[in-house]
Each structure stands twice: as structure tokens, then as C-alpha cells.
Amino acid sequence: MLNIAISNQMLFRQIRTAHTDIKVPDFDHIRRGSLQCADMKSTESEDSRKTCSYMIVGTAATVGLYGLKSEVTRYVSYLSASADVLALSKIEINLADVPEGKSVTFKWRGKPLFIRHRTAEQIAAARAVPVGSLRDPMSDEERCRNPSFLVVIGVCTHLGCIPIADAGDFGPGGYYCPCHGSHFDGAARVRKGPAPLNLVIPEHTYVGETGLIVG
Numbered sequence: 001m002l003n004i005a006i007s008n009q010m011l012f013r014q015i016r017t018a019h020t021d022i023k024v025p026d027f028d029h030i031r032r033g034s035l036q037c038a039d040m041k042s043t044e045s046e047d048s049r050k051t052c053s054y055m056i057v058g059t060a061a062t063v064g065l066y067g068l069k070s071e072v073t074r075y076v077s078y079l080s081a082s083a084d085v086l087a088l089s090k091i092e093i094n095l096a097d098v099p100e101g102k103s104v105t106f107k108w109r110g111k112p113l114f115i116r117h118r119t120a121e122q123i124a125a126a127r128a129v130p131v132g133s134l135r136d137p138m139s140d141e142e143r144c145r146n147p148s149f150l151v152v153i154g155v156c157t158h159l160g161c162i163p164i165a166d167a168g169d170f171g172p173g174g175y176y177c178p179c180h181g182s183h184f185d186g187a188a189r190v191r192k193g194p195a196p197l198n199l200v201i202p203e204h205t206y207v208g209e210t211g212l213i214v215g
Contacts, residue, residue, distance in 0.1 A: 090215030112154035
């Protein structure tokens with residue numbers, strides 16, 4: 001019994017109530033950065049830490065913008081017109097090949113292009129029409145830079161049919177759409193039928209006495 005009492009007394013003496021010899025780890029050198037002093041306050045290193053963050057964000061943004069620019073350039077190049085299409089974006093016409101009083105049809109951008117060499121009587125008739133009486137009011141001077149020539153796209157503004165030259169109720173020199181009965185006068189202005197607007201005039205430039213560039 002005495003031996004058991006001595007053993008229990010020795011066991012109780014080995015139990016420790018406090019661990020004062022254990023050192024608590026210090027992670028300040030990690031939290032504040034390996035390049036900063038461990039004793040430095042966070043407020044003292046704020047500027048340098050912000051500068052580092054700004055540099056990282058700026059670099060990432062720059063790389064992202066360059067990548068976006070590359071993708072946009074590739075996409076735009078993919079959608080851009082090919083060389084053969086660009087070659088047809090403009091057409092040069094010799095007006096000497098268009099007889100007076102006649103309308104000649106050319107192909108431009110996949111659409112018919114009407115070039116009419118108007119006579120003096122056709123010019124006078126077109127300019128005698130009161131502009132206020134027209135559905136789509138435009139004077140003949142606005143539609144014909146050169147009074148002798150009318151340049152329009154041969155597509156009806158109703159449903160896209162191709163009008164017939166020198167036909168309809170406002171000829172000679174007018175146009176008639178056989179699909180739904182729209183009539184256009186000698187300046188290709190709608191005068192009758194369901195078409196809401198005049199025939200479209202494309203961008204064109206006169207070069208010299210007989211040259212015409214459309215587009």
C-alpha cells in the first residue's frame with residue numbers, strides 16, 4: 001500500500017498546470033511581406049503595398065486589353081469585304097455610251113443601276129412638276145446634279161422589284177414597276193402606286209465631260 005501511495009504521489013507531481021515554456025509562432029513577417037520589416041506597422045507600409053497592387057492590376061489590365069484588341073482585329077478582318085467585293089464598290093461609266101433619250105442599265109453592287117441621258121423635253125417636264133404635289137417631295141435639281149443625266153438604283157422602294165424604263169403613266173422618260181403598279185416620272189420620283197419613296201440616288205461623281213464614278 002505504501003508503494004502505491006508513493007507512485008500516485010509521483011504521478012501527480014508530473015502533471016503540469018501551465019505551459020510557460022512554449023513560444024507562440026510569429027507570422028508578422030508573412031503578413032507584412034518578406035521585404036518589409038517585421039516591426040513595421042501596417043500603416044507605414046500602406047503606400048508600398050498599394051503600389052504593388054496597382055502594378056499587378058495595371059499589368060493584368062494591359063495584357064487583357066492587348067488580348068481583346070487582337071480578338072477584335074481578327075473578328076473585324078473576318079467580317080470585312082474581300083478584295084473582289086471591294087473592287088465592285090465603285091463603277092466607272094463612260095457617259096458617251098448612253099444615247100440621248102435612252103436609259104441604260106449597269107450592274108453595281110449586285111443591283112441594277114439606271115443611267116438615263118435625258119432630252120431637253122424630259123428635263124423641262126420633270127422640272128415643271130410642283131414639288132408640293134409629290135409623295136416624296138424632291139425637286140429635279142436635287143436629284144440630278146447634271147441635268148442631262150439621271151442616276152438611280154433600279155429597285156422599287158415598295159417591295160424591291162425592278163421597274164421598267166420608258167413605261168408607265170409618266171413617260172417617256174419614266175419608270176413603271178410591273179409587280180404592284182408603281183409609276184415614277186422622268187426624275188424617278190414616285191407619282192402613283194404603293195411605292196412610298198422615290199428611287200434611290202447613289203453617291204456619284206462626274207469626272208470631266210463624259211466620266212461618271214458611282215460609289
